Amino acid sequence: MLDLAYLIPLFPLIGFLITGFFGKKLKSEALIGGIASAAVGLSFAVAATLFFTLTGLPADARSHTTYIFSWLAAGNFNVDVAYQVDQLSIVYALIVTGIGTLIHIYSMGYMHGDKSYPRFFAYLNLFIFMMLNLVLANNFLLTFLGWEGVGLCSYLLIGFWYDRKFEGVNIRFTGDAANKAFIANRIGDFGVLIAMFLIYKTFGTLEYNAVNTAAAVAPPDAGIMTAIALLLFLGSTGKSAQLPLAVWLPDAMAGPTPVSALIHAATMVTAGIFLVARNATLFALAPDAMTVVAVVGVTTALVAATIGIVQNDIKKVLAYSTVSQLGFMFAALGVGAFTAAVFHVMTHAFFKALLFLGSGSVIHGMHEEQDIQKMGGLKKYMPVTHRTFLIGTIAISGIPPLAGFFSKDEILWMTFEHGGHGPMWIILAIAAFCTAFYMFRLYYLTFGGKERFDHHRLHPHESPVTMTLPLNVLAFLSVVGGFLGVPYALGFFASDHPNLLENWLGPIFSQANGILGRGEHHSIHAIEYVLMAASIAIATAGILLASKLYKEESEKPAELARKFKGAYNLLLHKYRIDEIYQALVVSFIYQFSERFLWKVFDVKIVDGLINGAAKTTQSAGESLRRIQSGVTQNYALLMIAGIVVILTWLAVG
Amino acid sequence: MLQDFLNSAPIPLLSALATLVMLLDAMKRDGARIVFGFSVFSLTAAMAAAIYTMFLPDKTTAFNNMITCGGYGAYFDIVFCLGGVLTLLAARPFLLASNTEHGEFYSLILFSICGMFLIAHSNNLLTLFIGIEVMSVSFYILSGYLRTSRFSIEASLKYFLLGAFITGFLVYGMALIYGSAGALGYNEIYQAVQGETGARFPMILLLGMGLLIIGLSFKSAIFPFHQWAPDVYQGAPTIVTAFMSTAGKAAAFSAFIPILAVLTPESSSPVAAKIGMLLAVLSAATMLVGNISAVVQKNIKRMLAYSSVAHAGYMMMGLAAGSVRGASGIVFYVTAYMFMQIGAFILISALERGSEERYQNLEDYAGLAKKHPVMAALMSVFMLSLTGIPPFAGFFGKYYLFTAAIESGYTWLTIIAVISSVISVYFYIGLIVAMYFRESDVQEQDSRPGLAGISLVISAAGVIILGVIPQFIDKIAKSLF
């Protein structure tokens, strides 16, 4: 049964082939979208079946590898195309295919009438295929293939409307945004690649289980472990938009909104968390690297959350929110709370996909308007969107009993318990406050208050059922999803192990937890309840502040902006990260290159080497072509010369 | 006798069918369509026969040890037939567009494949010679097929004169080997070279081996016997070039592998070391000359011709390695090369549509992605594979050959190969850049590839499949030796 794992990526591949090659032939949009959605839906069905098969097995037998074929073999180096179904990969596969299916269905409505309709679905299916390879792979190389593949799809989909205008630092078209994402990701990929070399050199294999077991049994030199972990994490920061490579994600919003929901919120950007979680043992053996992960995560969470407060583009608010939430997840990973991170990946996938799809519905209904300053009062025009969006907003703000509360609270508690008790918790709490604030600001500016758009030009309308259906499903999941991870402190009366997800994922992380010295003991601390109450209070405070400022039309926000002009502008310009990079990368390097590189290094050395090599090749080619005179007998002469030389050498030498 | 015919089924079958095709063409006026259909059928039948013989229980010889049966030869038979089918499918639209469809074209392709069969199966210098000549004479005619074109006829003349010239050396080499070993059969030569009798005229044997290697090097366009290739590949009808540069090269290497195994039975002997070094030097020079010359080309066929010279150099690395891995690497590379090179040339032939003016220069390919997105995508696949970028077939071809060379101690050769691969990035990727990132103001009418589309899809699929599951072919290739 578990051998059927290959079917999970197979269906999207078939879907991609059909929509990609015959998409133009299939005239009907419904048919194309139907095929693409069905492909992912079938994958979800298979994944669900496998999941239930796994649940029927004892906890320590829930890992199964299906070998498809041997991909590369040379000497001792052997890499298979093999899919590993276990507790972690099946959770990811369910998220990818489940949310993927919903977003496919949603896209059928959203992309209606687009001239590149088949191309869009082909890319989406290809993305799902690659993402499934990434999570189901049993070795680094296959994951890397998926890693690159999702990067490619992301690139293609960000630039899907490649000639549309798009505003950003040094960005004018969506194509530029795609390039920015591409470059930031390449830096990360470079890290993964080097890490792979190091891993192969150290352990002699690239299979996850073998590598992690070998590392646990006989840990190699701590320096190497730290290097490997940090390089892998560099890859994660690229893919999951953490500082310092976070810059690409907000600009990636240039892509169609379903893409933002699927790739840039629910699935691809969490690949970095997957990579760390999959190699939890390696990270556990590199405590220094863990600290780096935690610090980067916490910093990103706060920085992105504060930027989110002042953004006016509906999708950019959500984008910074995503970056911030990913920071939460890395903070959890950094303190060794792997389960909490995966839990947050899941709940975040629910409510962030919901919010993005909701924003897409708004944009759709507002005829491509994205500025929340020009919205308002959409409550009555778009009831379904409004209701579901509100659920998503509450969920992300961390109000119980919605999904966001449980996962975020677990992260907060874990950082408090294992992350030095004070500072990290406080920073994340501030980030959580900001989250509640900017999310409700977004909600009020969009749906509440007066209508600030031109009634003669714009007629907001509710979206078709293909779009509202996924909204409803995701809203439902956002409400109930949290109960998969009820903390012991709240559920101790019902069961000894109320946290279902922790039970499920436990065996995966037992090795890492063992190294970190974490037992499976449960106890109730009074302080946990205090902190829980505090986080609820913080979220409520954020919501109340937002409603005070934005519920009714008022001058207060503008006043505040004037009063704290410096801070406001700093946030509005995203801490000028882009500009700093600009200054670093362009200006500084420009100066440096002008003064030194160009006048000394380039003219003297690079010209002598790089250009020299190119010129040598060119001129060698030019002189070689002179030999090719076009006269038959000259060819014969060269042949004779060659024959004489060869025979002489054979006879004499 | 009958058993011999059965064991070597593809050769007599295709010879008979090719003769029938020829007669059919003579009997039927304006029956090119039927001749075409029958030719495709013939090749398919021969391929079926080859697959049948490939699974013969044991490797035997037939007709008094003149030819070998099954295994190695049969694998190459399949490759040749595949190349032939791809060429024929693309040839018909090409010939119709240039209004030069005659039945001779098809029968000549079939006859040249007969020659290749003989080469791959030869177990005797005589059959090797006949095979080479049957193939070459067909090629001389095919490259001059467009006899009113000054390019085509010039290609034909050059190919013919140089080919006949080198035939003299080839036969001389065979005569000297015969003079030293006292026999023409591979088995006898093998024994003579190993035993005491082989030492009869060691110098004559060495010179004979040298001349034989030179003759086969010419056929596979190895430096310094490569100069015909750019001119002939440029001038010949594109579809013929597609066939010559792939199947012809494959045939030359299919002759190389067994004859070298026979002539240098002990890989540790000084003679084997000397021959290995000779092959390594030729290989290195060929890669560099081919790739460096390709950099400055403006004509796409000429650029690909030089690149095919370079690829012959890569393949020769496997010969220099002189190991099973080297030989199986060549077999894999030949298969991969068949798809990617034939695909590229067929694509050009489909674009030029019978005109010798259209799509000849690299600048004509600017903006192709806008005009023919599918064509541009396919071309990119072929170019990436030729460059050796994973996950396409070309990467694994190079990978196997490079590792084989390293294992045999030719690290310096591998370094040169890597350097020349880097040089080749310049012009392969240059073409992709031109197709995707340059604008063209030339308006384009619709050009549909017709039957050539089937060839293109098969080629691209082959390139990708070999890139995704290289182990499949690699295992077969290793089992041949």
Place this chain on the structure above:
Amino acid sequence: MNLQSVPLEYYLTLSAILFVIGAVGVLTRRNAIIIFMSIELMLNAVNLTLVAFSQFFGDPGGQIFVFFVMAVAAAEAAVGLAIVLALFRNKQTVYVDEVNIMKW
């Protein structure tokens, strides 16, 4: 009148000389027909070598090879003449150094 009385080396030397004459002819003559005749001379020099070895070993294989070389030479001659004819119709020349539109 015994052929065996002439040593093998004489035949080999003679055929080598003939072969070189032929090769020089290929390199020096301009007329495609004469170049081809020089190639024929080379082939016949090889034939002499083969026959000499064949006689030396008392093995008929070499002589059979000669027949095939002759047959192939005839086929090449036919094809070659046809190509030269087509060339002449096209360019009004049979001088190979005037046939060089494709180069570099």
Place this chain on the structure above:
Amino acid sequence: MGENNIVVSYLPLIVMVAVGFVFGLSNVFLAEILGSRRNKTNVKLDTYECGMEPVKTARERFSVKFYLVAMLFIVFDIEIVFMYPWAVKFRELGEIGLVAMLLFMALLFAGFVYVYKKGALTWD
């Protein structure tokens, strides 16, 4: 002794050369003696060449059809070399040899049919 031997062995050749020389010369003189001395026109004094003009420009261009026939002749003619060894060993080769030669002839005939059907043998 060796020298003696060579002279003896070349004697028939010397005799043949001598006879030929004498026969040729004698015919020239016999023609002068026996021939008619009347009507010495230009035509009659010309060399006899089966009706063709013996003296004209040497740079005459033949019809290309001559070459075509000549090429076909070479190709078919040379195949005879394969029949000589077969004829010599005919008895030992037996039935298989006969069948093989018939096959060979059939192939040649196929080539002939091709040439004929393609009209290569029609002069006009």
